[in-house]
Amino acid sequence: DVKVTQSSRYLVKRTGEKVFLECVQDMDHENMFWYRQDPGLGLRLIYFSYDVKMKEKGDIPEGYSVSREKKERFSLILESASTNQTSMYLCASSLFSPRGYEQYFGPGTRLTVT
Amino acid sequence: DAKTTQPNSMESNEEEPVHLPCNHSTISGTDYIHWYRQLPSQGPEYVIHGLTSNVNNRMASLAIAEDRKSSTLILHRATLRDAAVYYCILRAFGEYGNKLVFGAGTILRVKS
Numbered sequence: 001d002v003k004v005t006q007s008s009r010y011l012v013k014r015t016g017e018k019v020f021l022e023c024v025q026d027m028d029h030e031n032m033f034w035y036r037q038d039p040g041l042g043l044r045l046i047y048f049s050y051d052v053k054m055k056e057k058g059d060i061p062e063g064y065s066v067s068r069e070k071k072e073r074f075s076l077i078l079e080s081a082s083t084n085q086t087s088m089y090l091c092a093s094s095l096f097s098p099r100g101y102e103q104y105f106g107p108g109t110r111l112t113v114t
Numbered sequence: 115d116a117k118t119t120q121p122n123s124m125e126s127n128e129e130e131p132v133h134l135p136c137n138h139s140t141i142s143g144t145d146y147i148h149w150y151r152q153l154p155s156q157g158p159e160y161v162i163h164g165l166t167s168n169v170n171n172r173m174a175s176l177a178i179a180e181d182r183k184s185s186t187l188i189l190h191r192a193t194l195r196d197a198a199v200y201y202c203i204l205r206a207f208g209e210y211g212n213k214l215v216f217g218a219g220t221i222l223r224v225k226s
Contacts, residue, residue, distance in 0.1 A: 004157075035216075042201075042218050042219065043158070044216075045214075059215075092158075102148075102163070104160070105156075108157050
């Protein structure tokens with residue numbers, strides 16, 4: 001059974017802290033994604049990666065960075081957390097294909113920055 | 115990214131079919147139509163996708179208009195477990211990143 005796991009379901013951090021959100025997939029997928037989801041704004045893409053050490057900015061990359069050192073793992077980094085980064089963070093993965101394969105999502109991490 | 119328009123919410127009775135519409139009048143010839151759904155407190159889940167022809171899988175059917183400017187997701191017999199937000203998304207052919215742009219979606223409520 002396909003699986004995308006995220007390191008925490010709930011996380012509380014203080015303003016200014018460096019925050020790492022980890023995502024691991026066991027499907028040998030090339031593509032991995034980080035989204036955030038906020039009420040009224042839906043899901044918005046932060047960053048994605050189509051290969052190890054490769055990354056592309058999504059629609060809202062400001063205040064975030066990512067790391068992909070291994071194929072199965074994609075990390076989202078908040079260099080200095082701010083209250084407006086309080087949100088639900090969702091990781092996803094998919095096969096690489098121009099035809100479009102489905103994305104598999106993790107359960108999400110609800111991050112609160114105080 | 116081409117835009118999609120969906121109703122904010124819909125209601126259905128259990129065991130009845132549900133037709134969820136989506137308008138995408140600016141769709142290009144290479145855009146695939148994807149549907150995802152998100153159950154409460156979970157990440158989105160892939161439902162179905164298609165390009166021109168109607169598609170069926172174990173979860174649902176996708177009916178695509180001949181001019182491709184609209185599509186309909188069909189749940190053949192709604193259950194309480196189908197209550198979710200349903201997203202209709204267009205994805206361009208050839209983008210290596212397989213990027214999806216989620217809109218607001220349709221909240222489906224199922225009554226017993």
